[in-house]
Each structure stands twice: as C-alpha cells, then as structure tokens.
Amino acid sequence: MGLARVYNERVFIKELHPWDLNIPAALEIQKKLSQLVQKEGSIQEVKLVSGFDVSVNRANEARAAAVTLSYPDLKLVERVTVKGNAEFPYIPGLLSFREVPLVLAACRKLKLKPDLIMVDGQGIAHPRRFGLACHLGVLLDLPSIGCAKSPLIGSYAEVGENPGSYSEIHIEDGEVIGAAVRTRMKSKPLIVSIGHRISLSQAIEWVLKCCIGYRLPEPTRLAHLASRAAD
Numbered sequence: 368m369g370l371a372r373v374y375n376e377r378v379f380i381k382e383l384h385p386w387d388l389n390i391p392a393a394l395e396i397q398k399k400l401s402q403l404v405q406k407e408g409s410i411q412e413v414k415l416v417s418g419f420d421v422s423v424n425r426a427n428e429a430r431a432a433a434v435t436l437s438y439p440d441l442k443l444v445e446r447v448t449v450k451g452n453a454e455f456p457y458i459p460g461l462l463s464f465r466e467v468p469l470v471l472a473a474c475r476k477l478k479l480k481p482d483l484i485m486v487d488g489q490g491i492a493h494p495r496r497f498g499l500a501c502h503l504g505v506l507l508d509l510p511s512i513g514c515a516k517s518p519l520i521g522s523y524a525e526v527g528e529n530p531g532s533y534s535e536i537h538i539e540d541g542e543v544i545g546a547a548v549r550t551r552m553k554s555k556p557l558i559v560s561i562g563h564r565i566s567l568s569q570a571i572e573w574v575l576k577c578c579i580g581y582r583l584p585e586p587t588r589l590a591h592l593a594s595r596a597a598d
Contacts, residue, residue, distance in 0.1 A: 376480040381506050386468050388455070393464045394495070401497035403505050408564035410483060410510055413438045416577060417481035418586025419503065420475070421453075421466040422594040429453045431469035432593035434586055435479055441577065441585045446593055447476040459519065460494050463502035470503060483565075483573060484511045487587045489519050490560035490570075492536055492545035504563025511562030512570040513545070514587050518558050523547045526556045531575055536560070546571055554582040 385395050416438050423429045429452060435445040449472045455464040466488075489498030490513030498519070504511030521536040526549050533548040536558070545560030548571055559574050561567055577584035583591065 369544065371406070378474045378480050378507060378509075380471055380474060381508060383506060386454075386464065388464060390461065392457065393455070393461050397461075397463075397495045397497040397502075400505055401495055401501065401583055404491065404497065404501050404561070405564045406491070406561050407566050408510050408569065410565065410569065410573075413482045413573075415483075416441075416480040416573075416586050417446065417477070417484045418588070419470045419592035420487040420488070420587060420590035420594045422471050422541055423453045423457075423465070427453045429466075429469050430594050431466070431473045433470065433473040433477055434593055435477065435481055436577075436586055436589070436591040437514065438482075441579060443589065445477060445479050446589070447473050448593055448596075449473045449476065462488060463497075463499045466499060467502050467506070471506065473506065481509065484509050484562070484586055485514050485574070485577065485586045486511060487514060487516075487583075487591060488560060489513045489515045489558070490545065490562040492519060492521060492558060492560035494520055496544070498560070498562075500560070500562030508564075510564040512565060512573060513558070513560040513562050514574060515558040515560075516555075523546065525550045528552060531576070533559075533571055538579070543567065548574060550575065550578045550584070551582045553561070553580050557582060557584075
C-alpha cells in the first residue's frame, strides 16, 4: 500500500460542464454543482497532499502550478506547471472559471494521485457555497480544502494569538461556512473551509498539520511560489 498504491493511479477529471461560458451560465453551474459537495468525509490514509495555485499577469497570461508533497514529512515529490491564458474575466465569486481550466491542465500532467488537495481559494465560504476548492474537489472527486488569505463572505470573532486558535465564520442566518485559523503567531488568520469530501473540523486539522512555520500550509505555499517562478 502507501506510495506504491498511488504510483499506479492517475488523477481522473470529471467533465461536468463546458468552460466557454458567459456570467449567467457560470452562476447557474455553481448553483447546480454546489448540490454535489459532500461536507463530511472520512480520510483513512494520507500519503500525498497536493496544493494548487495560479498566477495571472496584467495581460491575462497565466501560470498554474500543482505541487505534491509526501505526508507526514512534507517533502516535495512532484511539481508541474502549465502556461496559458486566463480566458474568463476576473469576477469575485467566479474565480474558479478563470483558474480551474489551467489547474486541470496541470493535473493532467501529474503522475501521482493525491489523497488530499489544498487550494489557494475559498471552499463553501462563498456566496453560492461553491468556491474554487469545491469546484476542483468535485471535478477531481478528491477530498479538498479551501485555504484563502481573506474572507469573501461572513464574519467571525477575534481569533486567539496562538497557532491552532480559530473562530468559526458565520453568515447572517447562523450557518457556519468556515473558520478563521491562526496558523502562525502574529500573522493574519487563514480562511479555511470545506471543499469536498471533508468536514470542517478535519479541514482545520489538516491545514494545521501541513503548516511548518509559515502562514500558508506547505502544499499551497510551494504551489504559490511555483506559479510565480521564472523559467
């Protein structure tokens, strides 16, 4: 088992919708696919964790990175990048239609299938409960976690100063959509939310397990660096 298992598996991508879309169609897809998000899950064994990020310049030229680390030692085992154009406009709440096609192109180059993925973006802490981490989690059918640098919606109480402290993020009707998690002393909290096939408590636990002294968990931190690296 272990790594021997995943060396024989590749990432499978579900083709659930086209990408050449206008804004109303994108909104409808989010509403429809949000029904597929599983907000619970049981992760039995994690040997590989992948992080994804995309950088886009002012000319809409983009670079997507997929970085896979072994767990629990968090050592780099695979890193791929792809270049392309960000075809969909930048619209808060619709970021996945701008970035996910490029991330999927990177996923197609991966030789290893991760057990868990982390995304530099929102999960269900999103107006339609279907942020970037949900979109990728559903299309890849993998447990996924949103690790955003700032909140998109909701509010939360002050977070304790010690790493590991967190405060639940609520919306007006009282629904809990995520947590503001202190991952590093004197750093702003990270916005953690369910992507797919995982509970919020598990998502918080895994984010903290993958933080090694930085604000960002190591998979998304290294993906961030890879997406901005010069050739």
